[in-house]
Amino acid sequence: MEELPPDDVLVARLRDGDDKTFALVLDRWSGGLLRLARSFVSTEASAAEVVQETWVAVIEGLDRFEGRSSLKTWVYRILTNTAKRRGLREHRVVPMSSVDDSGPTVDPSRFRPAGDPFPGHWWDFPPLWPTPEQGMLRHEVQAQLRTALGELPERQRLVITLRDVEGYGSEEVCALLDITAANQRVLLHRARAFVRGKLEEYYTQEANR
Amino acid sequence: MNDLDCREFVEQVTAFLEHALDPEAEQRLVDHLALCDGCERYLDQVRRSVTDLRDLPADALPDETRAALLEAFRARTE
Ligand SMILES: [Zn+2]
Numbered sequence: 332m333e334e335l336p337p338d339d340v341l342v343a344r345l346r347d348g349d350d351k352t353f354a355l356v357l358d359r360w361s362g363g364l365l366r367l368a369r370s371f372v373s374t375e376a377s378a379a380e381v382v383q384e385t386w387v388a389v390i391e392g393l394d395r396f397e398g399r400s401s402l403k404t405w406v407y408r409i410l411t412n413t414a415k416r417r418g419l420r421e422h423r424v425v426p427m428s429s430v431d432d433s434g435p436t437v438d439p440s441r442f443r444p445a446g447d448p449f450p451g452h453w454w455d456f457p458p459l460w461p462t463p464e465q466g467m468l469r470h471e472v473q474a475q476l477r478t479a480l481g482e483l484p485e486r487q488r489l490v491i492t493l494r495d496v497e498g499y500g501s502e503e504v505c506a507l508l509d510i511t512a513a514n515q516r517v518l519l520h521r522a523r524a525f526v527r528g529k530l531e532e533y534y535t536q537e538a539n540r
Numbered sequence: 541m542n543d544l545d546c547r548e549f550v551e552q553v554t555a556f557l558e559h560a561l562d563p564e565a566e567q568r569l570v571d572h573l574a575l576c577d578g579c580e581r582y583l584d585q586v587r588r589s590v591t592d593l594r595d596l597p598a599d600a601l602p603d604e605t606r607a608a609l610l611e612a613f614r615a616r617t618e
Binding site for chain 2: 353354366379382383387391393435436439442449456457459460472473477480491495501512516519523524526527530531
């Protein structure tokens, strides 16, 4: 993928009204924005509206952008604020402050019990996954991943979407969602364990077909 | 003797990948990995899940929305 120009160039072009540059960032960032919006609101249509509203706010606010964060982060912040307002209206409050996710992330029955000569160790190792070249259809795996993300509790979905799908660093995510590093890590950990478990289920089913 | 078991290992995978463990705790995980093929595989699978998530193709905006936004952008400078 073609590199976007550095922020100062990007912002200058956008302020000059260069619509090619606007189309470039619009196409490059909207997918991520849609996914992020989807974590806050209840329908695809609603998410698309949030993204639209966000871009309108970006267009209107361009002259106020101060460059204290990256342009992309600024756009993402506008989106989260817009989406949170919308989510509230839809009565889908996403509580970000408390960690109620507890308990083990891997089924305890996968491990040997106390009294066994090797307590706490795997009964059976996690089953091997096929290498991507072994014919597992890429879009099948991607469909599994999308489904798994959709099944996650909201806070976990937000964190894993930002961290792993969008590639944000942990500090950015903590700032964006206003959570502590420890809280962020717990949510990410649970979400990743869930996604890995879903892929394991899928690969095991495929192997037994 | 390494006292970390697999059940504990799997709960520390993210902290390990984030380099959020203190050196001693990290060493215990590294030592466990050297001994335990099951946990090595588990860790690889978490890594692979993360990579696969990173490769998820993004959805696109509906065409009309995209067109309306380009229109709004052009209107801004007029
Ligand atoms: Zn182990």
